[in-house]
Amino acid sequence: MEGTIKEHIKSFKDELGENIDLVAVSKTKPNEDLMQAYEAGQRIFGENKVQEMTDKWESLPKDIQWHMVGHVQTNKVKYMAPYVDLIHAVHKLKLLKEINKRGKENDRVINCLLQVKIAEEDSKYGMSPDELRAFLKDEKLSELKNVKLKGLMAMATFTDDEDQIHREFQVLQDLYEETSKTYPDFSILSMGMSGDYKIAMQHGTTMVRIGSSIFGARH
Numbered sequence: 001m002e003g004t005i006k007e008h009i010k011s012f013k014d015e016l017g018e019n020i021d022l023v024a025v026s027k028t029k030p031n032e033d034l035m036q037a038y039e040a041g042q043r044i045f046g047e048n049k050v051q052e053m054t055d056k057w058e059s060l061p062k063d064i065q066w067h068m069v070g071h072v073q074t075n076k077v078k079y080m081a082p083y084v085d086l087i088h089a090v091h092k093l094k095l096l097k098e099i100n101k102r103g104k105e106n107d108r109v110i111n112c113l114l115q116v117k118i119a120e121e122d123s124k125y126g127m128s129p130d131e132l133r134a135f136l137k138d139e140k141l142s143e144l145k146n147v148k149l150k151g152l153m154a155m156a157t158f159t160d161d162e163d164q165i166h167r168e169f170q171v172l173q174d175l176y177e178e179t180s181k182t183y184p185d186f187s188i189l190s191m192g193m194s195g196d197y198k199i200a201m202q203h204g205t206t207m208v209r210i211g212s213s214i215f216g217a218r219h
C-alpha cells in the first residue's frame with residue numbers, strides 16, 4: 001500500500017466529508033502507528049479486544065475516543081467501562097444489562113450500538129431484523145439508565161459480489177430509517193470497512209470503520 005498513515009487519514013477525511021465519522025481501526029497495530037494517525041488529527045480509534053484497547057488507552061493521549069468494534073464478552077465489560085466512548089456490537093440484552101451495571105458503577109452513561117446480522121454468512125453475530133424490532137419494544141430497556149442506544153451497526157458478507165453487499169447494506173439502511181422513527185435518539189449507522197465503505201456511503205452510513213486501508217495489512 002502506498003502513502004503514509006498520515007496521508008491515508010487525510011484522504012479519508014476528504015473523501016468522507018463532514019457528515020461521516022471515521023473510526024481508525026487500530027487493532028494489532030503498535031502505539032507509534034496510532035500516534036501517526038493522531039498527529040494527522042484522528043481522534044476516534046477502534047479496537048476489537050478489551051485488553052489491548054485498555055493498554056492503549058493507558059499509554060496514549062487522553063483526548064482519544066475509544067470505540068470497541070468487536071464482539072464483547074460480558075466478563076470483559078468492566079475493564080473498559082471507565083473510559084469507552086462507544087460499544088458498536090451489542091447483540092443481546094444480557095450484555096446491555098452488564099454495560100448498564102458497569103456504567104452505573106463508574107457514574108457514566110455508556111453509548112452503544114445494536115449489531116444487526118445482515119450478512120448471509122453464518123459466522124457473523126447480531127440480531128435479525130425481527131429480533132431487533134422485538135428488542136426495541138422490550139420494557140426493560142427503559143430501566144437501563146446508564147446506557148444510551150445511539151443506533152445500529154453491521155458487517156456485510158466478505159465477498160467480491162457487490163450486488164450482494166448493496167442488498168445487505170440496503171437492509172440495514174431501511175431498518176435504520178424504520179427504527180429511527182421510534183428511537184429519535186438514533187444518530188449513528190455504523191457500516192463500511194476498507195473493502196466496502198464506498199458501497200456503505202451509497203446507503204447512508206454515518207460512521208465507517210477503516211483498518212487496513214489506513215494502517216496496512218494485519219499479520
Ligand SMILES: *Cc1c(COP(=O)(O)O)cnc(C)c1O
Pocket residue numbers: 025027048069070155193194195209210211212213
Ligand atoms: C477489523 C474490523 C474492521 C476494519 O477492517 P478493515 O477491513 O481492516 O478495514 C471494521 N470493523 C470491525 C468490526 C472489525 O473487526
